[in-house]
Amino acid sequence: MPKLGMEPIRRKALVTAAIAEIGAAGSLDVTVSAISKRAGMSSALAHHYFGNKDQIFLAAMRHILAGFAVEVHSRLSVATTARDRLSALVEASFARSCFDPEVISAWLNFYVKAHSSADAMRLLRVYQRRLRSNLICALRPLSQHPEALADGIAAMIDGLYIRAALGAPISQDPVATILAFTAPHLKDT
Amino acid sequence: MPKLGMEPIRRKALVTAAIAEIGAAGSLDVTVSAISKRAGMSSALAHHYFGNKDQIFLAAMRHILAGFAVEVHSRLSVATTARDRLSALVEASFARSCFDPEVISAWLNFYVKAHSSADAMRLLRVYQRRLRSNLICALRPLSQHPEALADGIAAMIDGLYIRAALGAPISQDPVATILAFTAPHLKDT
DNA sequence: ATTTTTATTGATTGACGAGTCAATAAAAAA
DNA sequence: TTTTTTATTGACTCGTCAATCAATAAAAAT
Numbered sequence: 001m002p003k004l005g006m007e008p009i010r011r012k013a014l015v016t017a018a019i020a021e022i023g024a025a026g027s028l029d030v031t032v033s034a035i036s037k038r039a040g041m042s043s044a045l046a047h048h049y050f051g052n053k054d055q056i057f058l059a060a061m062r063h064i065l066a067g068f069a070v071e072v073h074s075r076l077s078v079a080t081t082a083r084d085r086l087s088a089l090v091e092a093s094f095a096r097s098c099f100d101p102e103v104i105s106a107w108l109n110f111y112v113k114a115h116s117s118a119d120a121m122r123l124l125r126v127y128q129r130r131l132r133s134n135l136i137c138a139l140r141p142l143s144q145h146p147e148a149l150a151d152g153i154a155a156m157i158d159g160l161y162i163r164a165a166l167g168a169p170i171s172q173d174p175v176a177t178i179l180a181f182t183a184p185h186l187k188d189t
Numbered sequence: 190m191p192k193l194g195m196e197p198i199r200r201k202a203l204v205t206a207a208i209a210e211i212g213a214a215g216s217l218d219v220t221v222s223a224i225s226k227r228a229g230m231s232s233a234l235a236h237h238y239f240g241n242k243d244q245i246f247l248a249a250m251r252h253i254l255a256g257f258a259v260e261v262h263s264r265l266s267v268a269t270t271a272r273d274r275l276s277a278l279v280e281a282s283f284a285r286s287c288f289d290p291e292v293i294s295a296w297l298n299f300y301v302k303a304h305s306s307a308d309a310m311r312l313l314r315v316y317q318r319r320l321r322s323n324l325i326c327a328l329r330p331l332s333q334h335p336e337a338l339a340d341g342i343a344a345m346i347d348g349l350y351i352r353a354a355l356g357a358p359i360s361q362d363p364v365a366t367i368l369a370f371t372a373p374h375l376k377d378t
Numbered sequence: 379a380t381t382t383t384t385a386t387t388g389a390t391t392g393a394c395g396a397g398t399c400a401a402t403a404a405a406a407a408a
Numbered sequence: 409t410t411t412t413t414t415a416t417t418g419a420c421t422c423g424t425c426a427a428t429c430a431a432t433a434a435a436a437a438t
Contacts, residue, residue, distance in 0.1 A: 152369075
């Protein structure tokens, strides 16, 4: 009873199932069968559409990265001042869709995966470069050394992500933490 | 030709081999055979001394944590002012022995492992609590809100570790980055 | 109407790897 | 000197899992 045009539906189902499964397991040690089962199909079909497990992971990673990009753009588009743009970037990183426990866990695992997968590394570099250049751009009117500031902020974002991933008790809103740390370094104009 | 008293020697060899192997693979996806081979013994012997793979990982993690503790204490013992103690804590995190690529990679992988292993999580919490309380202690004379500052600094340490783990081009000395970020928040006495 | 294309799965293969075990050997204790 | 304890390994078992494949079925194209 095959309906046509299933490919995009199946792909999306597999991607979200993969993220959920990775989140539940807390690692990439997840079987294609488990992912497929959660997505409501046989593992053979998952292989049919994705070829192999790594491609599923990569697609999941792309999905998360794309979700982040959406959060960034939607906030950036309504920001007027440089300070607004900075806030927008930090807030996007901790937006609900990015800061969901499942997503955080998957994100962290992809970070590690990048160590042993050139494809994953490439994807990550794209994200890193984009975030960095966005930060520098927002910081340029606010600082003499936008690069150094941007690197520190990016590190804090990643660091707070890790803590969240570990379920560490978050003392405060991470956004507030980062902005408070950054504030004294900005020109007061 | 068994010489007696091999146990501690074998254990240490396995632990360092495990860290090396994890560093080389960039993941915990490492076989006991590979670890044992690198350590110069059969996999059966590794099982004999450690019981199972997880215990090897845990021991490796403990080894890294202990190495970090040594760096901390050696620096803390010669620090006189509060500012010195703060620098000591940050510098210890990036000491040669802690900032070795192999160690960074292993460290990051243990971080992820903690997600799915209660034992690993316990170890990590010990480290986190210790670092946090050390930081707060050093910051108390320097700030009204030592907790918030400590959390930010801890996050930056982790974040810069991640970037190092990914081999991201490090623009500056991470220690300098953190201290520069922190400086404006400290009492100027 | 038959052929092709798309969707789908159960069953199978093949590899790999953790953990066990029996066997061997040498030191130490009895 | 016999026995026990410690060290050590090669061979084996058992499970798991990624990936393949043959088979089935329905839509679309011819």
